[in-house]
Amino acid sequence: MPNCGCENYEQLTRRRFLGAAGAFGAGTFLGLWDPRTLLAKPQAGAPAKSVILLWMGGGQSHLDTWDPKPEHANGGSFQAIQTAAKGIRVCEHLPRLANEFSDISIVRSLTNKEGNHDRATYQLHTGRTPMASFQHSTYGSVAARELAGDSPELPPYVTINGRRWAAGHVGSAHAAFHIGSATEPAQNLSFHESVNSNRIKSRLNLLNELDKSFRKKHEREEVINAYAEHYRAAYRLMTSPASRAFDLSEEPAANRDWYGMTQFGQGCLLARRLVQEGVRFIEVNFGGWDTHQENFETVAAKCLILDQAFSSLVIDLRARNLLDQTLIVLCSEFGRTPIINKNSGRDHWPRVFSAVLAGGGIIGGRTIGASSRDGGEVRDRPVQVDELHTTICHQLGINSRKKIEAADSRPIRIVERRDAEPIKELLP
Amino acid sequence: MNRPSRIARTTCKLAPALVLVMFSLVSDALATDKRLLKPLPAEPPLIPKTRLESKNPIDHFLAAKWAEAGVRPTYRCDDYTFIRRIYLDLAGVIPTAEAVQAFVKSRGSRRREQEIDKLLESNRYAEHWGIMWEDLLRVKSRLRGTEVNSFRRYIQEELNQNRPYDEWVREMIVASGTAQDDPAVNFVLRHQNDANDLTISVTQVFMGMQLKCVQCHDDRNGRFWKQADFEGMASFWKRTRIQPAGKKLVTTPQGPREIAITKVVDHRPSDGTFLGHGQPAEGAGREALADFVTSPSNPYFARAVVNRIWKQMMGSGLVEPVDDLDPINDASHPELLDWLALDFIGHGYDLKHVIRLIANSRAYQTESVKFRRSAGKRADRLFDAMPLRRMTAEQLLDSILVCCGLLNDGNPGNRRAIKNPYPAQPGGFLATFGAHDRETIHQRDPEATIPQALELLNGRFINLAVAGHDGNPLRGWLRQGTPVNRVIELLYLNTLSRKPSRQEKSVVRAYLKQANFTTGWSDVLWAVINTREFMFVR
Known part of the structure; x- marks a missing residue:
């Protein structure tokens, strides 16, 4: 399974321009801030949050x-x-x-x-x-x-x-x-004036395709995988209203x-x-x-x-x-x-x-x-x-x-x- | 034949004993101290005979270990990979499409060698390697009493002219006067004349030793250096002072300005003791310290610098960490380290010579794919495959500037890394990608972070760089009516230094079909720059 989650941001966009959805399989979010694996785990009775x-x-x-x-x-x-x-x-x-x-x-x-x-x-x-x-x-x-x-x-x-x-x-x-x-x-958290959410998504999908062969060749390199996680996290930050906290x-x-x-x-x-x-x-x-x-x-x-x-x-x-x-x-x-x-x-x-x-x-x-x-x-x-x-x-x-x-x-x-x-x- | 006289005969009988005594005295002086590295051997270690086809001694030292470990090096990298790697390692930037094509088309068995020589003679060499030296010497743009630009220029010049390294270091240790008289004095000025700080730099930077703990206490980590040893070395600086030396008019962007300048003077020569040599050098001063540090018999000096260069090019040092040369920290290839150090000394402390030698080795030119070995973990530091190295902040910045046609040293937003003030502005591109803070002597941290992803994903700089500005080479190609397939090819050559695969071409074409014409091309450039492949030296 590819380690970069970029392909999952908007499968539809990718399908539209590649018309070959089946070829890419169904990815899942893995790792950082995955809403399923990283739900908050407040400790019952702990005084401090x-x-x-x-x-x-x-x-x-x-x-x-x-x-x-x-x-x-x-x-x-x-x-x-x-x-x-x-x-x-x-x-x-x-x-x-x-x-x-x-x-x-x-x-x-x-x-x-x-x-x-x-x-x-x-x-x-x-x-x-x-x-x-x-x-x-x-x-x-x-x-x-x-x-x-x-x-x-x-x-x-x-x-x-x-x-x-x-x-x-x-x-x-x-x-x-x-x-x-x-x-x-708040650097780089809101979309740059030259792009909007759709453009970012289609860029990410393109990136994911172009990055494939290199990632596959070096799939065991931890640092390569770390970037995949961080790109995912960065995208979530950019698109989430919560990032206004910054x-x-x-x-x-x-x-x-x-x-x-x-x-x-x-x-x-x-x-x-x-x-x-x-x-x-x-x-x-x-x-x-x-x-x-x-x-x-x-x-x-x-x-x-x-x-x-x-x-x-x-x-x-x-x-x-x-x-x-x-x-x-x-x-x-x-x-x-x-x-x-x-x-x-x-x-x-x-x-x-x-x-x-x-x-x-x-x-x-x-x-x-x-x-x-x-x-x-x-x-x-x-x-x-x-x-x-x-x-x-x-x-x-x-x-x-x-x-x-x-x-x-x-x-x-x-x-x-x-x-x-x-x-x-x-x-x- | 006359019989030898009695005295002569006695002397003859005594001689071996005397020699023995004297020898043991000398070797005592060198080896008394088990805390010191072994001296470099008098003769270079024998180059192992191996079956590897290579004229480069480095390869045979490594091949001997490959044979022992039962591994084979990855194959020799292709021309595309080589040209990108050598540009990044010697010039700190990726090659343009033209440079890649010219190299790939060139013929002759010495093409790689010639390319290496060409890059070592370019100004880019000093700009790229200057960053490493500036990190080590912690050159800062704003510091009371120092003229940073003169320090930077000085380093650039030393590297460009390839001055013998021992002379260069000696010059920095002994320099006096103002920076105008002698820019080498910036070394002392940078340390604000703090004897301890100077001693840390001398031992850690020039000798690759970790003594910062014993600055405050005797070592407890099994190395047994004493605080007194450190103080002995620090004493060489105790009588050096920084004094005001009038004012100087400088031109700043805001107009001419008067700044106070300072000079370095020795009140009188200092006494000190050399590490592991016990004997005080009375009144010998900084000259004696410089002699000690740069002496060919100093077991650290040459080893430390060849090890640093090795790490810079091969991903990790023969000794790791690079500034922890110590008898209890074994080198991965001790004979190779000694051979390189002696070869460096033999070639008059020629830094470019070491770089050239490494760059020409088969080991440097191995492919970065690792063989899948069936059994267990691979042994560390065999140098049988080039590791992937993330571009440094500077390599990344300069490479984006070049491939997007944005380079303009006159514009603070688009100037190459070395033209920026240091330490890099917090939160800026260079700092985000781990540019050195120039506070302490340390290795940079190449770790991946979320702000880095944000910077490349959504940063102002990247968005401006890939947009349709005048310098963008895409504009030129498209204006000339270049066929789409060829533009894709040029774009790949100009960024990833290789041709696109058929699959990549069709992905790009499909993308362009559904996108707006100009923004579509910008998106492609953006995506290629955001690939891991772009970000890594492979």
Whole structure:
């Protein structure tokens, strides 16, 4: 059976111009977003339907954001401000977010060993250390595989800005749909002015005929088949009204401004629109936290953007009754050194750093664990990276102990450590 | 005959012992370090004698393994496949219909060889291979204190003139002054003079070593490099500074503008230690580092670059990943790698020579169909069949521009890839197809994605390209009243570099019958460009 589904888009058109319908057999949609095989599988009783991961790329300084130490020399020049949750203080550059802390909790004792950007980013996304020979999937791809999305037309896993992740062991059907620029997310989704739906269909039918001999010759090549899947998915996106979710111009201008007219701000707004359409996992990337130099100027400037976008996202989701079913996770590949270096910067520090969680059925207004007075060590309740991953799985209703068979037949457990537990302090 | 004197006799007796001691000292220095690759052999490895008919040594090294594994290479590809493949690999673009026809019609036993030489002498060679070097050196269009265009021009020039690779690398490591004085200084400027970053580039790009982990901690992956080893190498850069060097008037599209320029100076020569050589080189400075890196006795330098070239042309490296040359990471064909490295050194570090040698091999010219083997999995990296490789973003862009007659370097929408600013604009054509971000040193990810399908299915660029604009060769052919069958043939030659099959011709004719005349032809061009066959180097 041909692996490309293009021939199925409109059999009638093809019959019309070829007049040889019988010769092509009856194809079926296979793979990506097949409405029959990829119906949404909401997990009964799971608190969260969607996850929004706010990724602070480069290593966000935990001491100058979520875990301020104004009383210690390591704390630097920033002041701490009181949040809406009693006893929780954050950096003075997060004032709007501070008001929303009834729904937000901070894990202040995340701890890890990896201080290299690439390796740590990989680990925080996949739960594994990188191997030259094997690509692990991100938890976004795992969620896409395990749960699919609510909409058969929209991709279940969307990444916005930043890095494009390979699909990894769960297979290319569950790869992230990557949007390179949040301010122009709807690229190529509506028909180009020179074509209409009929013309596209007849083009696709022609393509399918002309592509046949090559596809047959190389039918065992996975990448050739992946394109077939992606062409099908692309067509569904183009023709589905659901893809309007990607069109930020539908959003009132005041709303766009409220999130901030920045890549990150618009990315958060886009994430909210996608959550409304039942997209399962969205990552919004906000890079540039690698503050080896001029840490304080940089962090203050970035917090301005973060504060606006993150707080608007929380308020907006809450107002739409979506916050309870949407787990927001903010984290970074590592924290930064407590000691300020000679360039008034901070270097990489995986030993203790913070993650922030909101919505999705977790308890807000709490801190979990604590770092030492100087900010350098875990003082209380170390939280491993895989506990964070297990928490995400738990809230989505994914069994973190399940094994997924990779293409080379290797069984890969969703969370590697069998006895990793969700962070129970966050659970009601 | 006089009897030798006592002293002489004693010396004679001692000599073997002395030689032994000295030898062991030397080999100690080289092999003390089990963490280092074995030095290149003094003599090139013997070329295996095989039954394969080929004058190219590469083929015999590979054939020996084919025999061992009990496989036979796929047959030699036909002229149509060859001309497309060699254009894409050496010039980064598909050939036009004329070029295909001219080549296929040409006669003589050295036609392929001549075509290879012709392409290596064209400017397209430097434009295509320049992309790889720009990726490795992470050349960016916007970066404080660097004059990107001078860095790009410099790389182009080095490649075009085929300057010996060791000289080129040495030049970049030792350069001082402003980019105007010496464009090689852009290498240091690109790294913003970060000693660690420079060390990563020197070891990973030029020596194919993975040391980024030991930048922060001793290695735990069984390779045993220490953080101190890294710091020793990094010390060579510790006294190099970037200083302001006045202002310069540049012309920009918005008119003339003054920009601040910088220069690289050494406060005084740095000390450092060479990887695996323990001894500090006191005050030896960047010159000594350049000597060490480019020395013929450096076991990494030549191997790393021939391995990169091999991967570029054959789909995967003799060592994979290409920047992980390490004693515990075996090459698929260690003797071939050594032979190529020594041959490269013997030919004065001539990059084109290596490319030419590979391109002329029977192995490079194998058909991309794999034999169906009955038993089990095929062994990896035998190079018995050319793997399919998806075109890079740049190859794809340039090929569409060429076959649609849209190429115009003066127009930002239609300029060839190398004329674009890098890193590529997010969400744009190049970025969508995986153009390098020039942030970290990494291999590109050739993965298929949905936005790629959207771009080719429905993108503005593709729709404009296939439309009936003046440059579209279809227009010319049709205007001249060329018969339909011949136009189909030309269209195929101009895109897939081959003639259409009878079946394909009849599909196209049937399509045209039911479609509007002009839009029908555009649709055919669109469909051919959207075939997998177009997108892959086969």
